[in-house]
Amino acid sequence: MSAAGSAGASSVETAVPSRRTAGSPAPAPSPPPRRRPRRVLGTELRRGLGPWSAVAVVVVCGVTMYSKAPQWQGRWTGTTDLLRVMLLLCGPLAVAVGCWQGGRERRRSTGDLLASLPRAPLRRALLAVAPAALWPPAGYLVAAAGCALATWPYAGAGRPFLSQTAADAVALGALGVLGFVAGRLVRWRLAAPLLAAVTYVGLGISAYMDSPVRWLGPAYRHADPWDRPVWWFGPASMVWTAGLAGAALLALAARRRISALLPLTAACAAAVVLTQTGEGLWRPDPAAARLVCDDGTPRVCVTAVDRKLLPSVSAALTDLNAKLRGVPGAPDRWVDGPRAPSPGRNQGAWEAQLPNPFELSERGTFSDPALYANWAAGHLFLQGCSAEYNTPAARRASDVNSAVTRWLAPRPGATVLPPEGEVHLRRLHAMDPVESRAYLARYLAADLCRFDEVPVP
Incomplete structure (x- = not known):
């Protein structure tokens, strides 16, 4: 056999695997590729x-x-x-x-x-x-x-x-x-x-x-x-x-x-x-209920959770506080929070309850400052009375209270007062500053649950 034939045979033998001889063990099948658990989980999640x-x-x-x-x-x-x-x-x-x-x-x-x-x-x-x-x-x-x-x-x-x-x-x-x-x-x-x-x-x-x-x-x-x-x-x-x-x-x-x-x-x-x-x-x-106050008179205090609303609350109560400033019987400060105001009306220095400022706020400012001031004025005279309300004296006292609240904190576009209340409101507006302050002092000193003693403007 020529050298070329020998080389060709050799290359064929190298390229083609030899047949398995009788009795030799079969080669083990290669295991299938395993997918990693992370890859399987990622597929499931996607x-x-x-x-x-x-x-x-x-x-x-x-x-x-x-x-x-x-x-x-x-x-x-x-x-x-x-x-x-x-x-x-x-x-x-x-x-x-x-x-x-x-x-x-x-x-x-x-x-x-x-x-x-x-x-x-x-x-x-x-x-x-x-x-x-x-x-x-x-x-x-x-x-x-x-x-x-x-x-x-x-x-x-x-x-x-x-x-x-x-x-x-x-x-x-x-x-x-x-x-x-x-x-x-x-x-x-x-x-x-x-x-x-x-x-x-x-x-x-x-x-x-x-x-x-x-x-x-x-x-x-x-x-x-x-x-x-x-x-x-x-x-x-x-x-x-x-x-x-x-x-x-x-x-x-x-x-x-x-x-x-x-x-x-x-x-x-x-x-x-x-x-x-x-x-x-x-x-x-306690940190959330801590009071944060301004320097006004009366002072306005809100809890620490609403401290960023304090400038808006103070601005809303500016006109109301101007009418209360220096009047005998006026509150020393407004307070908000879980603590009850003390000691109360007609007991010397006292604290008036503020309405919840968060109810009217939106992104740190008031949507209706006049409404908040009106609410605060209503809280100023809010009392729980056990007396009978369906009497002429009780209805007269209610009309006076509505007129005083509207005079302290007027609200544009508010509902019209009853006829008697409108009469009382016009009288309050007709008073000069000295007369109105004197009347407000008498009103603050009165027991609003004794309807016959509520002073009429």
């Missing part, structure tokens, strides 16, 4: 209703909070409380998304195929529930961050209640998990909207019922701006909601369903602590 549910939560919270901005923008407690109420709308959405996600394998007829894979049932359930458990809380946290940024420039004392917001986000994720479990168990396409309606009713009942059980509902609203939650309120709420969701998921997919008893026990223990503590979950915050 597809389906998950991302859209987060967008829906942001839109629902954003639109609703924007429409109710005067109720929360300026107080951290108001922002946190109204965000909690948003769970009435976002909770049913999370449950519906979870229920639809739970029935995905049944709708696609892929349950048997997935069951044949070596992946554990609990791991498959965790991957499948991830979009419903993570996306709605993510959208809620984005909306909460936006509301916090909107509150920051106008809020006074205090800070965001981050643990409460985190507990609400956990509750939203837990509702998604519970909806997923229901979707796995209920073979009905209309289960998602029906379960959302039931969730809305349940959250609404728990939020407004007069029972210790209301502290377990994530949508319950505590509206006192001078309180703060105890430090463990948020974590206990997380244990309660996450424990229920974890127990339901373990009972559905774990190899040993008895393992569901551990999170269920933790949830029950947290529920007992929350219901037994009750109103004690919120405690007075």
Whole structure:
């Protein structure tokens, strides 16, 4: 054989693998490439209703909070409380998304195929529930961050209640998990909207019922701006909601369903602590109730949570204070907050109660300063009398009181007074400064509950 033939044969032998000899073991098949858990989780999170549910939560919270901005923008407690109420709308959405996600394998007829894979049932359930458990809380946290940024420039004392917001986000994720479990168990396409309606009713009942059980509902609203939650309120709420969701998921997919008893026990223990503590979950915050005063006469004092409203309150009461300044029996200062004014009318130096300035404020200013001054003048003479009001003397005293209030703090566009009240008001306007101050001193010194003693202008 020539050299060229030998080289060709050699190259053929090198290029073509030799046949396996008899009796030699077969080569082991190469294992299929394994996908990393992070890559699988990322795929699950990117597809389906998950991302859209987060967008829906942001839109629902954003639109609703924007429409109710005067109720929360300026107080951290108001922002946190109204965000909690948003769970009435976002909770049913999370449950519906979870229920639809739970029935995905049944709708696609892929349950048997997935069951044949070596992946554990609990791991498959965790991957499948991830979009419903993570996306709605993510959208809620984005909306909460936006509301916090909107509150920051106008809020006074205090800070965001981050643990409460985190507990609400956990509750939203837990509702998604519970909806997923229901979707796995209920073979009905209309289960998602029906379960959302039931969730809305349940959250609404728990939020407004007069029972210790209301502290377990994530949508319950505590509206006192001078309180703060105890430090463990948020974590206990997380244990309660996450424990229920974890127990339901373990009972559905774990190899040993008895393992569901551990999170269920933790949830029950947290529920007992929350219901037994009750109103004690919120405690007075001295820093929030601290008075901040101006230098006027009478002085105007608001609590630290509304300290940024103090210039607006002082400006609204400028004309009213000018008429009260130096008059015997006039208040030494106006006060607002949880503390009661003291010692009272006709007892020397006293404090008059201010109306809540937050009710008429919007982004740090008053929408109607004249109305606020009129409210303050009405509070000046507000007394609870046990006498009979349906008498001629009582009606006359009421007309005089309305005229004096309107004279101290006139409000353009207000309703017309009764005929007798208009007569009294014209007489007050006709007085010179000395006469009007002398009459106001007599009026402040009178017992307004003794209608016959109320001086007539």
